[in-house]
Amino acid sequence: MKIENIEIDIINIDLTKPYTIAYKTTSSIKTLVIKVILSNGNYGLGASNVSKYVVGLDTADSYNNSKKYLNHLLGRDLDSFWMIINDIENKFINDPGSKAAYNIAIYDAFCKYHDISIGKFLGRKIKSLPTSVTIGIKSTKETISEINEYLGLGFKHIKIKLGNNVEEDIRRINIINEKFGNKIKIRIDANQGWSLNDTIKFYSETKQIELIEQPLSAKDLTGYLKFPPKIKDIIALDESLVNFQDALKLSSDNYGRIFNIKLMKCGGITSGQHIANQAYQNNIDLMWGCNDESIISISAALNTALSFENTKYLDLDGSFDLKEDIVNGGFNLKNGALQPLDSPGLGVKPI
Ligand SMILES: [Mg+2]
CATH class of the missing domain: 3.30.390.10 (Enolase-like, N-terminal domain)
Known part of the structure; x- marks a missing residue:
């Protein structure tokens, strides 16, 4: 054809x-x-x-x-x-x-x-997984009201963007933890905003954090090696992990036990698979993230993610806040979990 x-x-x-x-x-x-x-x-x-x-x-x-x-x-x-x-x-x-x-x-x-379906072609290992939804840098009051909104929609995994000031970050997360307790799981994305000591301080003065994304600068790889193992277990490398070359480097030593793969960093399904396999062979868990993206590329990421058994975290909320996407379909969202539609290809339909 x-x-x-x-x-x-x-x-x-x-x-x-x-x-x-x-x-x-x-x-x-x-x-x-x-x-x-x-x-x-x-x-x-x-x-x-x-x-x-x-x-x-x-x-x-x-x-x-x-x-x-x-x-x-x-x-x-x-x-x-x-x-x-x-x-x-x-x-x-x-x-x-x-x-x-x-x-x-x-x-x-x-x-x-x-x-x-692409899911069938890639080979589905996991049926569906919950996705986190992301809250940007906001006041504690606004963050709490947005968490309540997401809870009402069925989401339980909340990713909170921090990284401006660690004292303030700790204060906010402790208030949120006190308010919501086990009702939510908190993921942190510091977007390179912290130092080594900030991160250790944050870890020791907060509770119930599922993972911390990219606390240190992408360039400060030796900094990541200095974290104690229990912190490395919940470090997700994002800006440090763009392509397969980075995956080779970051799996050669213990820089962090979670790789955040984004099709928008590595360039699609095939490059994502290469990084995912490299992680799998080195006992590294996978988180699949995104930018603000159409359902087209979010569906591609979701299907790739669910074809790897070391996929533990989805952070594929990138199409939820688009005013007008160009397609619909791709996946179902139920109680905060994403499950691909198993119709031919990506299962998306132009609007
Ligand atoms: Mg990130």
């Missing part, structure tokens, strides 16, 4: 809840969308929204790069699936945005053409 046409767009989407993390405030996003159309009229969709701060280029750069690549795929036979996937992997080593959007679109087209 031939690839007959490819459409590439960049789409602006407003967020329902603008948010602040340690280094920026976000109120709308740009998404790259790639549609790969086959000669029988079937098509696959891919999308991406990379963070320049994390990967060094933005969605507009990916848009330009993907446009230049388009002709390489036109007329190719989708039966040579792995050859096409490998070409994309090798072409976009330094552009995870183009790589992710093309990679996901080819997976979606291939699975639709063969009338199977």
Whole structure:
């Protein structure tokens, strides 16, 4: 089956809840969308929204790069699936945005053409998992009211962005813990905002923290080695773990026992699988995170996540706050847990 046409767009989407993390405030996003159309009229969709701060280029750069690549795929036979996937992997080593959007679109087209779900194609190991929902840097009062809102919607895993001031961070988390106790599980994302001593202080002066994401700078890898083992057990490496090279380095010693994989850092399903396998072989647990993204790429991440038995944490709330997504479907959300729809491809439908 031939690839007959490819459409590439960049789409602006407003967020329902603008948010602040340690280094920026976000109120709308740009998404790259790639549609790969086959000669029988079937098509696959891919999308991406990379963070320049994390990967060094933005969605507009990916848009330009993907446009230049388009002709390489036109007329190719989708039966040579792995050859096409490998070409994309090798072409976009330094552009995870183009790589992710093309990679996901080819997976979606291939699975639709063969009338199977991506979940079935990748091999499902886990049926469904709860996802955390993220609360940006806010006052304690606003944080409590947002937790109540999420509890009402069935979410129990709450990720709280911290990292501005550790004394204040400890105070806020202790108030929240006192108020909610076992009703919620708290994940922390300090987004590189703490020092080694801040992190140790936070760990010893708070309770019931499920994990701490990227407390120290991405560059301060030796700092991570200095944590005691019980803290390393709950450290999730995010900004330090962008691509497979990082996964090799970070699994060579005990920098932290959790890898936070994002398709928007590594560039799609295939690169995500490489990192996940590296973690699996080194007894490292997986957390799957995201940016603000369309259901297209969130579904791709969810299906990849559930195909690895070392996946322990989902943080795939990236499509919940989009004012208008370009597709629906992909997965069901029930009591805070995500379960893919097992319809062909990604199971998404354009709106
Ligand atoms: Mg993070």
